[in-house]
Structure formats: C-alpha cells, structure tokens
Amino acid sequence: MPSQHVPMPLGEFELIRRYFDRPGSGIGDDCALLRPTPGLQWLVSTDMLVEGRHFLSTVSPQALGHKALAVNLSDLAASGATPRVFFLALALPRADAAWLEAFAQGLFALADEHGIQLVGGDTTAGPLNLCITAMGEAPRAIARSGAQVGDEIWVSGELGDARLALEVFRGHVALEAEAFAACRERMERPTPRVALGQALQGVASSCIDLSDGLIGDLGHVLSASGVGATLKLDALPRSSWLAAQAPALQHTCLLTGGDDYELLFTVPPGRPLPVVDVPLTRIGRIVEAPGLHLRDAQGHAVAFEGRGFDHFASS
Ligand code: ADP
Ligand code: MG
Numbered sequence: 001m002p003s004q005h006v007p008m009p010l011g012e013f014e015l016i017r018r019y020f021d022r023p024g025s026g027i028g029d030d031c032a033l034l035r036p037t038p039g040l041q042w043l044v045s046t047d048m049l050v051e052g053r054h055f056l057s058t059v060s061p062q063a064l065g066h067k068a069l070a071v072n073l074s075d076l077a078a079s080g081a082t083p084r085v086f087f088l089a090l091a092l093p094r095a096d097a098a099w100l101e102a103f104a105q106g107l108f109a110l111a112d113e114h115g116i117q118l119v120g121g122d123t124t125a126g127p128l129n130l131c132i133t134a135m136g137e138a139p140r141a142i143a144r145s146g147a148q149v150g151d152e153i154w155v156s157g158e159l160g161d162a163r164l165a166l167e168v169f170r171g172h173v174a175l176e177a178e179a180f181a182a183c184r185e186r187m188e189r190p191t192p193r194v195a196l197g198q199a200l201q202g203v204a205s206s207c208i209d210l211s212d213g214l215i216g217d218l219g220h221v222l223s224a225s226g227v228g229a230t231l232k233l234d235a236l237p238r239s240s241w242l243a244a245q246a247p248a249l250q251h252t253c254l255l256t257g258g259d260d261y262e263l264l265f266t267v268p269p270g271r272p273l274p275v276v277d278v279p280l281t282r283i284g285r286i287v288e289a290p291g292l293h294l295r296d297a298q299g300h301a302v303a304f305e306g307r308g309f310d311h312f313a314s315s
Contacts, residue, residue: 012095019103026119026120027119040139042135043081043135047068048129048131049071055188056169061099066107066110066189067188069110069132072086074192074193075209076192076194076197077194077263079142079143079197081197081198084117085135086118087118087119087120088121089133090129091128092126093125116136143224144220144224145225146206147221148225148227148268149227149288150269151286153265153283155281156196156278157260158262159210159237159238160250160253160257161239161242162186162190162259162261163253163258164242186259196280199274200265204267205265205267206225207265208221211261215255215256216256218292222291227290228288228291229284229293230293232284233296237283
C-alpha cells in the first residue's frame with residue numbers, strides 16, 4: 001500500500017520555535033532578561049489588534065504582521081524612543097502554517113528595519129487577536145503635556161488616506177485603482193515615524209502619534225498641557241486624491257480619520273526642526289483659550305461636529 005502523507009499537526013511549542021524564535025532571542029525561559037543601557041529610560045507601550053475592530057478579515061497575514069508591530073513602533077516614536085525589544089501575545093483560531101509564515105514575514109521585515117527583537121510572548125488558541133508590547137529607550141520621554149502657548153503645531157506626512165481607503169471598502173467612495181492602492185497601503189501597512197520621533201528629542205515640547213484622528217489626538221495634547229489650539233484647515237497635508245474629494249469627506253478623513261500613524265508635535269517658535277526623510281507641515285499654533293479652534297484660509301472660524309475615535313462612545 002502506498003504510504004499516505006499525513007501532515008503533522010503543528011503544536012504550540014513547535015509553532016513558537018518555527019515561526020517566532022530566532023537566533024539570540026532568549027525565547028524559551030519563563031522570563032525575558034533585559035539590560036537597560038546605563039543612563040537611559042525604558043519606554044514601554046502595548047497595543048492590541050482585534051479582528052473586525054482594528055482590521056478587516058480580508059487583510060493579508062503579512063500586512064497584519066507589519067501593522068501589529070507598526071502601531072507599537074508608532075507609540076515608541078511619539079515618545080522619542082529608540083526601539084529595542086518586543087513581546088507578542090497571539091490568539092489564533094488554528095495553527096495554519098501558511099498564515100503563520102506570512103504573518104512572521106511581515107512582522108520580522110519591519111522588526112529588522114528598526115532593529116527591534118522579539119524576546120517573548122504567549123500563544124493560545126482562540127478568536128484572532130494580536131497584542132504586542134514594545135520597549136524602547138531614550139534619555140527621557142517626550143510627553144503629551146509639554147505644549148506651551150505660542151508653540152507651533154507640526155505634523156509629519158499626509159493625513160486621511162487610511163480613512164479614505166475605509167470609505168472605499170464601505171462602498172461610500174470610488175477611487176482610481178492607483179489611488180486606491182496607495183490609500184490601502186496607508187491603511188494596511190502604516191510607516192511608523194521612528195527616526196522622526198528620535199530626532200524630536202530636545203526639539204519638540206510635546207508629541208503624540210495620530211492613531212484615533214487628529215481632533216481627538218490633538219485634544220489629548222491640549223488637555224494634558226492645559227492649553228488650546230488654532231488649526232488651519234487648508235494647511236492640513238493631504239494626497240492629491242483626497243484633495244479631489246468633496247470638502248465634507250476631506251474634513252472627516254483629515255480630522256477624525258484615524259489610522260494615520262503620523263506624528264503631531266509642538267515646537268517653540270524659532271526652534272529649528274530636524275532634517276528627516278518625511279515632509280513636515282506646520283498646521284497651527286498653541287493658544288491660551290481652551291479648546292480646538294478651526295480656521296479656514298481667510299482665518300474665519302469653521303464649525304466641525306466630529307470627534308476622535310473612542311471604542312466605547314455611543315457612535
Ligand atoms: P509559560 O508557560 O510560562 O506561559 P509559554 O509556554 O507560554 O510560557 O512560552 C514558552 C516560551 O515561548 C516563553 O519564553 C515565551 O516568552 C515564548 N513565547 C510564547 N509565545 C510566543 C510568541 N508568540 N512569540 C514569541 N515568544 C513566545
Ligand atoms: Mg504562556
């Protein structure tokens with residue numbers, strides 16, 4: 001009788017060894033041992049990605065591996081940290097070798113780009129859920145609470161494309177193939193602004209990464225700092241395809257979009273900005289009057305109803 005090839009079921013420990021334990025990781029002991037660089041602080045951030053909440057079931061496992069780490073690197077960037085190590089807690093419906101292979105590829109490609117090493121985690125069966133804890137180092141963290149009246153407000157890159165992609169998926173907007181591909185890339189494979197965050201040490205008075213929409217995230221900086229802001233709507237950096245949409249949709253994408261993973265930071269007037277590989281745009285100023293004051297090109301007040309994303313707000 002011809003022998004039949006029966007694939008070996010992939011067990012928990014074989015799965016960890018095969019996909020996540022790379023040379024020198026130290027994985028296998030009960031605890032990871034970390035040595036801080038003398039004189040630096042640990043900056044630690046955790047972010048969870050839940051299927052249906054943070055990503056669509058159609059996303060490729062490779063993009064998911066990228067994004068799970070990218071959102072954590074973005075938090076480290078906002079604090080001005082240099083990435084060092086991370087932990088991965090993973091719930092998987094099944095141990096699917098092809099899925100794990102692609103997921104690990106996306107994850108480690110980004111990890112290697114930023115010199116951050118996977119040193120531990122947890123693996124369990126269950127509804128797909130990814131939680132990464134990332135640790136970085138810095139002389140000191142850039143806080144949200146340091147914005148001062150008179151500071152300029154700056155943002156990196158372009159805003160709103162990730163939300164525009166979501167609107168296409170929802171069937172609300174149609175885009176040309178090329179524009180849609182670019183927006184989808186922004187949604188599924190965000191670029192954490194790690195080098196910018198590090199370069200803002202000693203420059204920015206406050207910083208935050210834009211994950212939940214500009215209005216909400218800038219709002220966190222304003223309340224933490226006890227100040228207000230004026231924001232120039234026309235100055236908000238956007239792609240040519242977003243600029244071609246109706247003004248109401250543009251404002252929704254730019255102001256409440258979320259998933260931008262750009263850095264928003266404040267700088268005392270006249271202080272030189274670092275030279276980095278991403279465009280920086282001045283979008284407003286910190287003022288004494290509390291709240292966020294939107295202005296059009298003529299300097300007139302603009303009303304806007306939307307708010308930042310909140311998982312527990314009643315829509
Ligand atoms: P424990 O039983 O103490 O919870 P585990 O058996 O869950 O430990 O994990 C064994 C080792 O594998 C530990 O060093 C743990 O950090 C590591 N590990 C488990 N899951 C992952 C994962 N998804 N990625 C990286 N390391 C992992
Ligand atoms: Mg465990």
